[in-house]
Amino acid sequence: MYTNGYIFRYAAIMVIVAAALLSLAAVLLKPFQDRNMAIEKMGGILASAEVEGVETDNTIELFNKYVVEELVVDKDGNGDPYTDGKMEDGPAFKINMKKELYKENKGEAYQLPIYIVNKDGETIYVLPLRGVGLWGPVWGNIALKEDFNTVAGVTFGHKGETPGLGAEITTDGFCNQFKDKEIFDDAGNFVSIKVKKGGVQSMPQNMQIHGVDAISGGTITSDAVSDMINDVLLAYLPYIQKQRAQ
Amino acid sequence: MQEIFNIFIKSIFIDNMVFAYFLGMCSYLAVSKTVNTSVGLGLAVIFVLGITVPVDYLLNEFVLKEGAMAWLGPEFVDVDLSFLSFILFIAIIASMVQLVEMIVEKFSPALYASLGIFLPLIAVNCAILGGSLFMQEREYQNIAEATSFGLGSGVGWFLAIVGIAAIREKIRYSNVPPALRGLGITFIITGLMGIAFMSFLGIKL
Amino acid sequence: MSTEIKEREPLFSPKNMKLLTTPLNLSNPITVQVLGICSALAVTAKLMPAIVMSISVLVVMAASNVVISLLRNGIPPRIRIIVQLVVIATMVILVDQVLKAFVYDVSKQLSVFVGLIITNCIIMGRLEAFAMANKPWPAFLDGIGNAMGYGIILIIIAFFRELLGSGTIFDFRVIPQGAYDFGYVNNGLMILPPMALITVGVIIWIQRYYTRELIEEN
Numbered sequence A: 001m002y003t004n005g006y007i008f009r010y011a012a013i014m015v016i017v018a019a020a021l022l023s024l025a026a027v028l029l030k031p032f033q034d035r036n037m038a039i040e041k042m043g044g045i046l047a048s049a050e051v052e053g054v055e056t057d058n059t060i061e062l063f064n065k066y067v068v069e070e071l072v073v074d075k076d077g078n079g080d081p082y083t084d085g086k087m088e089d090g091p092a093f094k095i096n097m098k099k100e101l102y103k104e105n106k107g108e109a110y111q112l113p114i115y116i117v118n119k120d121g122e123t124i125y126v127l128p129l130r131g132v133g134l135w136g137p138v139w140g141n142i143a144l145k146e147d148f149n150t151v152a153g154v155t156f157g158h159k160g161e162t163p164g165l166g167a168e169i170t171t172d173g174f175c176n177q178f179k180d181k182e183i184f185d186d187a188g189n190f191v192s193i194k195v196k197k198g199g200v201q202s203m204p205q206n207m208q209i210h211g212v213d214a215i216s217g218g219t220i221t222s223d224a225v226s227d228m229i230n231d232v233l234l235a236y237l238p239y240i241q242k243q244r245a246q
Numbered sequence B: 001m002q003e004i005f006n007i008f009i010k011s012i013f014i015d016n017m018v019f020a021y022f023l024g025m026c027s028y029l030a031v032s033k034t035v036n037t038s039v040g041l042g043l044a045v046i047f048v049l050g051i052t053v054p055v056d057y058l059l060n061e062f063v064l065k066e067g068a069m070a071w072l073g074p075e076f077v078d079v080d081l082s083f084l085s086f087i088l089f090i091a092i093i094a095s096m097v098q099l100v101e102m103i104v105e106k107f108s109p110a111l112y113a114s115l116g117i118f119l120p121l122i123a124v125n126c127a128i129l130g131g132s133l134f135m136q137e138r139e140y141q142n143i144a145e146a147t148s149f150g151l152g153s154g155v156g157w158f159l160a161i162v163g164i165a166a167i168r169e170k171i172r173y174s175n176v177p178p179a180l181r182g183l184g185i186t187f188i189i190t191g192l193m194g195i196a197f198m199s200f201l202g203i204k205l
Numbered sequence C: 001m002s003t004e005i006k007e008r009e010p011l012f013s014p015k016n017m018k019l020l021t022t023p024l025n026l027s028n029p030i031t032v033q034v035l036g037i038c039s040a041l042a043v044t045a046k047l048m049p050a051i052v053m054s055i056s057v058l059v060v061m062a063a064s065n066v067v068i069s070l071l072r073n074g075i076p077p078r079i080r081i082i083v084q085l086v087v088i089a090t091m092v093i094l095v096d097q098v099l100k101a102f103v104y105d106v107s108k109q110l111s112v113f114v115g116l117i118i119t120n121c122i123i124m125g126r127l128e129a130f131a132m133a134n135k136p137w138p139a140f141l142d143g144i145g146n147a148m149g150y151g152i153i154l155i156i157i158a159f160f161r162e163l164l165g166s167g168t169i170f171d172f173r174v175i176p177q178g179a180y181d182f183g184y185v186n187n188g189l190m191i192l193p194p195m196a197l198i199t200v201g202v203i204i205w206i207q208r209y210y211t212r213e214l215i216e217e218n
Helices: A004-048 A059-066 A097-105 A166-172 A172-178 A203-209 A219-245 B002-012 B025-030 B037-065 B068-072 B080-106 B109-118 B122-123 B128-137 B141-171 B184-202 C014-024 C037-042 C047-071 C077-100 C104-118 C121-129 C137-167 C177-181 C191-208
Strands: A067-074 A079-082 A111-117 A124-134 A139-145 A149-160 A193-196 A212-215
Touching: A004 A059, A004 A097, A004 A111, A004 A124, A004 A139, A004 A149, A004 B080, A004 C077, A004 C104, A059 A067, A059 A111, A067 A219, A097 A111, A097 A124, A097 A219, A111 A219, A111 C014, A124 A219, A139 A193, A139 A219, A149 A166, A149 A172, A166 A172, A166 A219, A172 A212, A193 A219, A203 A212, A203 B025, B002 B141, B025 B141, B025 C037, B025 C121, B037 B068, B037 B080, B037 B109, B037 B122, B037 B128, B080 B109, B080 B122, B080 B128, B080 C077, B122 C077, B122 C121, B128 B141, B128 C104, B184 C014, B184 C191, C014 C137, C037 C104, C037 C137, C037 C191, C047 C077, C047 C104, C047 C121, C047 C137, C077 C104, C077 C121, C104 C121, C121 C137, C137 C191
Parallel strands: A193 A212
Antiparallel strands: A067 A079, A067 A111, A111 A124, A124 A139, A139 A149
């Protein structure tokens, strides 16, 4: 039989060893992981603007080349531009979307990033997205053309959506549907883009430009993408309206 | 108050751990032979979920979350220990399960014997870790909401396992093809129950 | 424990081989022991994730079985669950962290499975039932055998769910366009979790039809 003292000693040593191993790994590997995550974030921004030839090795280089300006916008729609220096060190790139959207939700002041990409003379505005899926966070980027209405491209990412179902939001087949869709109706009212269960065909004719097909079997994730686009674009709306008015 | 009640109802029916998320299936399928044992296991799950979710909530709120250590002093504001959340959650769960195991062994040896290996396996009952991770993800506002979510999920799981156990007790008198008897037919019934439960999915509270 | 020196068993003695082969059919973890169902539902909508999951489970199971088997004489029974889970979780998280730092693309594919592997009851079930009472080498074989039995079922389910649900295999379209023109539609129900349960039910039916000794009393 084991004495209580032995059990406590055993548990204590085990916990210390496990915690030490994990902390060590976390501390030592953090710089590498952060770099990988930054590269993924840049890759997503470039991919939504449809910049071609992005590989892991050249992402940072391409990001600094194509992104010509970063903006930090507030809830009144004022943009604070950043153009000099490396784009990866810009204030917009460091913004934590989750925290800012949480503030927005509570009605506090918030700051959101916008990346302005210049692709062969064409100006594209990339807005990062973030929301909650079925099992964890989902995120992405939506790229708008100069009219702040037409979608140039999107990318999505997720932490743990069901493989083969919700996880399909990252596929080209799903993302390409968003291209050339519009976020405002003809009267200039904001309608966002809806991920429609049952397919775009089931929507009224004049609404089809604002909808894409949902993923079959991935209803909750599809709804999450819909909500995410709507909620985040609403947070950006003051800025977008201002730009459209000009 | 209303919010707490909403979360409770929602986690029982709409976000049912078994039928909406298909979590906690192993013990659900294996221990649902009779209503008596499933009531015992169901109560154990309610108990474990009802304790681990609030405990993990406190842990998350005051230790793990980025900036959670701020109460220790301003120099701790930037500490982010969320990489430890998996292992700490599972450690809390495992110790609770061990506690339940000792209690059940002491007070109800019959139930202990019939639960067999599935009592320790509550620890890896994904419904329970799932409960804590959902709690972390959904960012409940206070401990009352977290507790109500934990208890609601437990009750949902309890209802599911008692329901299938009752069906299995009835099915004993039916003429099931021999090869399908027992486990096979249980899988199929669970699938059908899952399809039925999908009708709750659209409800918003 | 007797102090006599036992005759050394050959590495692949018939007894050891049995550890590898029985989980494939007679004591299959999913269809007979009812372990690891949640993950079997979560990753089988497409073939690729099912295969990735099977391989990950194979690695984690073999490793944790060996570790627990080595520690088995020192683990106090009262806290054995915590010890087992800490061992599994530490290993899985460590591997995930290393992958995240050095092969980020692979880790992106795998990160979804990390939580599923830790809570996969098949791993803890085998630790509890086998590794706690056996030497490292048999424990290793038991881990491999059970992981293969688990993987086979996963791949069968995923094959049918992907074929009937999406009309593809490994994301390649295999059902000809002509069939769709003729009025064939993919069965959307197949990619929902309830149909995975029913597929397992049918697999059990077929397996028990041919393996009579598994048939249960009513």
